[in-house]
Amino acid sequence: MSFATSPIWPPADPRDRGGPQQPLLMVRGLQKHFAIRNGVLGRVAAHVRAVDGVSFTVHKGETLGIVGESGCGKSTLARLLMRLIVPDAGEQIFDGDAVGVQGGISVKDLRRQAQMVFQDSSSSLNPRMPVQGSVAFGPMAFGMPKADATALARELLTKVGLNPALFGGRYPHELSGGQKQRVNIARALALKPRMVILDEAVSALDKSVEAQVLNLLQVLKRELSLTYVFISHDLGVVRWISDRVMVMYLGEVVEIGPADALYAAPKHPYTQALLASRPSMDPDRRREEAPVSGDPPNPVNPPPGCRFHTRCPHAERVCSARAPVLGDAAAGAHLAACHIQNPASGHSLAGRPVLPALH
Amino acid sequence: MSTTVSNAPPTGNAAMAAPRQRGYWGTVGYRLRYDPVTLFFGAVLLSVILAAVFASWIAPADPYQESIIRRLKGPGYMGHILGTDELGRDMLSRLLYGGRLTLLMGMVPVVIATLIGGGLGVVAGFAGGIVNTLIMRTMDVFYAFPSVLLAVAISGAMGGGVTNGMIALTLVFIPPLCRVAETATTQVRNLDFVDAARATGAPLRLVLWHHVLGNVLGPVLIYASSLISVGIILASGLSFLGLGVKPPEPDWGLMLNALRQAIYVNPLIAALPGIAIFITSVSLNMVSDGLRSAMDVRS
Numbered sequence A: 001m002s003f004a005t006s007p008i009w010p011p012a013d014p015r016d017r018g019g020p021q022q023p024l025l026m027v028r029g030l031q032k033h034f035a036i037r038n039g040v041l042g043r044v045a046a047h048v049r050a051v052d053g054v055s056f057t058v059h060k061g062e063t064l065g066i067v068g069e070s071g072c073g074k075s076t077l078a079r080l081l082m083r084l085i086v087p088d089a090g091e092q093i094f095d096g097d098a099v100g101v102q103g104g105i106s107v108k109d110l111r112r113q114a115q116m117v118f119q120d121s122s123s124s125l126n127p128r129m130p131v132q133g134s135v136a137f138g139p140m141a142f143g144m145p146k147a148d149a150t151a152l153a154r155e156l157l158t159k160v161g162l163n164p165a166l167f168g169g170r171y172p173h174e175l176s177g178g179q180k181q182r183v184n185i186a187r188a189l190a191l192k193p194r195m196v197i198l199d200e201a202v203s204a205l206d207k208s209v210e211a212q213v214l215n216l217l218q219v220l221k222r223e224l225s226l227t228y229v230f231i232s233h234d235l236g237v238v239r240w241i242s243d244r245v246m247v248m249y250l251g252e253v254v255e256i257g258p259a260d261a262l263y264a265a266p267k268h269p270y271t272q273a274l275l276a277s278r279p280s281m282d283p284d285r286r287r288e289e290a291p292v293s294g295d296p297p298n299p300v301n302p303p304p305g306c307r308f309h310t311r312c313p314h315a316e317r318v319c320s321a322r323a324p325v326l327g328d329a330a331a332g333a334h335l336a337a338c339h340i341q342n343p344a345s346g347h348s349l350a351g352r353p354v355l356p357a358l359h
Numbered sequence B: 001m002s003t004t005v006s007n008a009p010p011t012g013n014a015a016m017a018a019p020r021q022r023g024y025w026g027t028v029g030y031r032l033r034y035d036p037v038t039l040f041f042g043a044v045l046l047s048v049i050l051a052a053v054f055a056s057w058i059a060p061a062d063p064y065q066e067s068i069i070r071r072l073k074g075p076g077y078m079g080h081i082l083g084t085d086e087l088g089r090d091m092l093s094r095l096l097y098g099g100r101l102t103l104l105m106g107m108v109p110v111v112i113a114t115l116i117g118g119g120l121g122v123v124a125g126f127a128g129g130i131v132n133t134l135i136m137r138t139m140d141v142f143y144a145f146p147s148v149l150l151a152v153a154i155s156g157a158m159g160g161g162v163t164n165g166m167i168a169l170t171l172v173f174i175p176p177l178c179r180v181a182e183t184a185t186t187q188v189r190n191l192d193f194v195d196a197a198r199a200t201g202a203p204l205r206l207v208l209w210h211h212v213l214g215n216v217l218g219p220v221l222i223y224a225s226s227l228i229s230v231g232i233i234l235a236s237g238l239s240f241l242g243l244g245v246k247p248p249e250p251d252w253g254l255m256l257n258a259l260r261q262a263i264y265v266n267p268l269i270a271a272l273p274g275i276a277i278f279i280t281s282v283s284l285n286m287v288s289d290g291l292r293s294a295m296d297v298r299s
Helices: A074-081 A107-113 A131-141 A146-159 A177-189 A207-224 A235-241 A259-264 A269-276 A317-321 B002-007 B012-017 B024-033 B036-053 B091-127 B129-143 B147-158 B162-189 B192-199 B204-240 B252-263 B267-295
Strands: A025-038 A043-058 A063-067 A089-094 A114-117 A195-199 A227-231 A244-249 A252-258
Touching: A025 A074, A043 A074, A043 A089, A043 A252, A063 A074, A063 A235, A074 A114, A074 A195, A074 A227, A107 A114, A114 A177, A114 B192, A131 A146, A131 A177, A131 B192, A131 B204, A146 A177, A177 A207, A207 A235, A227 A235, A235 A259, A244 A259, A244 A269, A252 A259, A252 A269, B024 B036, B024 B267, B036 B091, B036 B267, B091 B129, B091 B162, B091 B204, B091 B252, B091 B267, B129 B162, B147 B162, B147 B204, B162 B204, B192 B204, B204 B252, B204 B267, B252 B267
Parallel strands: A063 A227, A063 A244, A114 A195, A195 A227
Antiparallel strands: A025 A043, A025 A089, A244 A252
16 A cells, blocks of 8 residues: 555545545646636736646545645635536546546536635625534435534534534624634535545634634544545645645645655745745744745746746756656655756756755 | 523523524514614604505595685684695695605606615626626716706606606616615625535525525615605705606695795695605614614624
């Protein structure tokens, strides 16, 4: 068994078609370019390459963490995975079935098995609906009688640690941020999904509440044998919760690998810089200057070659000439899209196993 | 769960734990019941409407019965509780009957325009893109004319009369209602809870019905209820210009016009139709204001 990073196999699920070897989700070359229109006629002036050819695999029962700076395409990716946005290109295979194509599963069937928790806990709940109504909406939409759906909603509220007698009939504005996010989690669980996409689900919460919600997520994952895609910009949280981590930069995957390996020995200079940007607990190792300076380049017109070369400390001519490839990440290996990792690339540091430390 | 709670001793904690199982409209109704101002004006409005509906039973006299010798008499004159108009007809009876046409011309166009304009606005707001452009730019054409002018032009072109007047007012009210619905829908559509509802895989019509309409209905209903008073005044205006109701039919606007010249003879009588319009409009505005705060569950 090569998936050493996925220790918990879910118990038999009748919906599990491919067995444990079949990845729950495979994404190949997913792409979304948003058109920028201007002028009276709405001519397409340019494209924002929000997600530009992203491929990865999520194994059953694991947590895949996705990190990256703001604007790197994390949230667009989450919405693409739920098909809230229609991708321009690429395929998405859920437990062996292609999504939204002839002979595969429909988007509606995908949404029964994959659910999402949104970042903004307040705007993701209908302000004019008691929270148990929001939780019960999904099951009711699939034909569950209202009384049963409400009972299920109240049961789920209990599961996420909210007393339904106290909170069920309340409106979102009567709950705190952490409580609202618990309701959002309960709603995501209402359709008994197999995969939950958590888009910055704890980022807006304060630290103590964040810890509670993270613990809740871990408990729920075990109890309900869930698979998580956990999107965050918080490196510490991602490491804590994830089995594997994927790093995105400007709409592309730059590095993917087991969490421990990736955090211990990052292979991509961007990952290295991200990790170095975490504030140190040790005052003697406090750093004054930022490890990556400036803003990411404009995704409308990304730099040629490697997209990170404008900010990379190891950039050479080859970096702006050719784009490095990530390789096939299906097997759960530790891969980075960097010329340094490819001995045949012509980069002067190519083939060195460990990146030189920054500065 | 609820039985345990209701059996618990009435401590502060248990009172807090009382399960609130009202739906949204239940909550709105509950809040309205504890708003005395809105209740009062609601009662006024209801009595105006009932008086108009049951005018033939309530009215003390025939509203068309003229009398040359009893013209423009003050309230109480020979059994005329509110006096007589310029042709000696009983003012109270005419006001009661006049309420029928006036309220009809004020309310029916708003109701129809809310259905048409609100529907178009929700479609435009939710669909976006080319559909939005088509609908909203068409509405902008109507915006180019002042509403009074537009109403006068339409009913003038179609000829006077109650039906044509109502059609004209409906056309006048569709664009603003469409715009309010479109703005509200566009705001709601971009919020995460609509995406979350879509992400459950629910059919679009259920998402629209439960999550979009509920949040759009509030502003649209409130705006529509405030338009009714505008409608009454516009309808009175049309009648005043001779385009809506034709004499001798009683209508508040028409009565106001006819009694204009009597203002030096008996100002109280001349003011009566205006007072009726005023009471109705104020009640409508107060009720819509109360409705607005009751529907805002966040306050």
